Amino acid sequence: MKEVEFEELIVRFTPLIKNQIKKLNLTHAYQKYEQDALIALWECSMSFDETKGSFSAYAYVKVRGKLLDACRKEIRIYKELQTQSVFEDHPDSSSMLHSDSDLERYKKGLTIKQRTWLQQAIEEEKSLKEIAFTEGVSIEAVKSWRKSALSKIRKQLNSTRM
Known part of the structure; x- marks a missing residue:
């Protein structure tokens, strides 16, 4: 896909991206999630097959999926960081994980x-x-x-x- 065509896609699908970020309540890190959504949109433009349906439906599913994946990853990282900090503070006790x-x-x-x-x-x-x-x-x-x-x-x- 040409650069000009992708820029047109960005303009056309910016409302979808903003809507999904808002719907998923990901506004705390808006720019990060917007970047993830734009990457998903670019991937859609590269892999879209016209014989399988409309581009807008495909883009919706892919953008939303990418945002959900990014959110899950953030939660997973947060859990790992919390676990690490607890064990660093209390190396002798794994039972401290849930109480402290x-x-x-x-x-x-x-x-x-x-x-x-x-x-x-x-x-x-x-x-x-x-x-x-x-x-x-x-x-x-x-x-x-x-x-x-x-x-x-x-x-x-x-x-x-x-």
């Missing part, structure tokens, strides 16, 4: 349902389906808990960085 970790600090700002999601998803590594089954609710309810909890945790993280 920074996750406990973030739990204080969450509702009971959000804490339930955090406990089971992050610490017990359960899937959304497993949490929903355990709690006797729909998967959509658990997704709602997750979304709200992540939003609050991001706000707490941003306030501690300043």
